[in-house]
Amino acid sequence: MKYYGLTILSLLLVLTANAQDIKQYTLHNNSGMKAVVTNYGARLVSLEAYNWNGRLEPIVKGYSNIDAYKSNLYLGATLVNVGGELRNSLADKTWEVVSADNQSVSFRYVTEKESKEFEGKMNFMVVYTLTDQNALDIDYRISSTCPTTYKLTNGIVFNLSGDEYKSILKQHLWIDSYRVNTFDNKSEHSCKVQSAKNTPLCFLQPHEIGARIKQLPSGYNHFYQLRHPTIVQKPAAILFDAQSGRALTVYTYEPTLKVNTYGKESTGVSFQPIHSGLDDKNNMVKDILVPGQVFHAATVFLLTTDPPLIMKKQK
DSSP states (O other): OHHHHHHHHHHHHHHHHHOOOOOEEEEEOTTOOEEEEETBTTEEEEEEEEOTTSOEEEOBOOOSSGGGGGGOTTTTSEEEEETTEEEOTTTTSBOEEEEEOSSEEEEEEEOOTTOSSSSSSEEEEEEEEEOTTSEEEEEEEEEESSOBOEEEEEOOOBOTTSOTTSOOTTSEEEESOSEEEEEOTTSOEEEEEEEOTTSTTOOSSOEEGGGSGGGSBTBOEEEEEOSOTTOTTSOSEEEEETTTTEEEEEEEOSSEEEEEOSSSSOSOBEEEEESOSBOTTSOBOOOOBOTTOOEEEEEEEEEESSOOHHHHTTO
16 A cells, blocks of 8 residues: 555656646847747737837737637647648647747647657647847747658737737738639648639739628638748738738748638738648648658748838838
8 A cells, every 4th residue: 555655646746747837928029029928839929019109019819818728729829730731739738848038938849659649759849039120930840750741830810900809901911922722622721723813812912901801701711822932031921000000021931821811800810831832843842751850940920110112002
């Protein structure tokens, strides 16, 4: 009986040592921008940026109470991308905090080898950095003991107005794409592309999000094949709110960008780089990660109140 009690005690000590408490971290840069991240789902909780007259306001959707995310696991979280299908497999996990300072936090989650949710033992790493250039950088890394198609992206939903409940239909959008990926008969991402020219899906010239949204059954929820996926200096998309003066520029070197307005009467839009589709030579992207390799991807969300030239005529 004594040994049984010692075994239980040892087990509890191990579980306590391995357990991760849910924590939040506030990041600041030199200009005063602020971001809040949590190791619950390795998610962005809040991001505040200045408007044209210097007022700091929230520009992403989020909850002040962490428990509220239980009913909306995708929001702000690190999401698993499997062939264009986004899953919340990691959104309800409490990640290990590897390091943290005033401007950067690193999170890690290591799966169990026998887990049904994942392929082999997988090591996920996400680093959030709020730079002095007023950008939120998100860096992703994955390794696995088994071949896998798992990749990572974000669940952040933006509203540049400073009011997360305000319509975004007057905000202007530009996307570096004239092709979209089609869906198969199961409404899943097919990795086949079709032209978006002369359709409500084309944003090569900036348009208000709401200008053509009612021509679509459920608003925008499309995979855009980017024109310059290997040139990270080329923006993938730009969102501009004339009233606040804020402009959001999205950078990625993934070939596909999923843009989602969550319906026609939209109060938020997400930009989710996806590791699938065609590369700059129109070849299918190899999405198999094999043991010994490390998948690396990065997304940059740059905030300014000096909109890029293509947007200035929209003021």
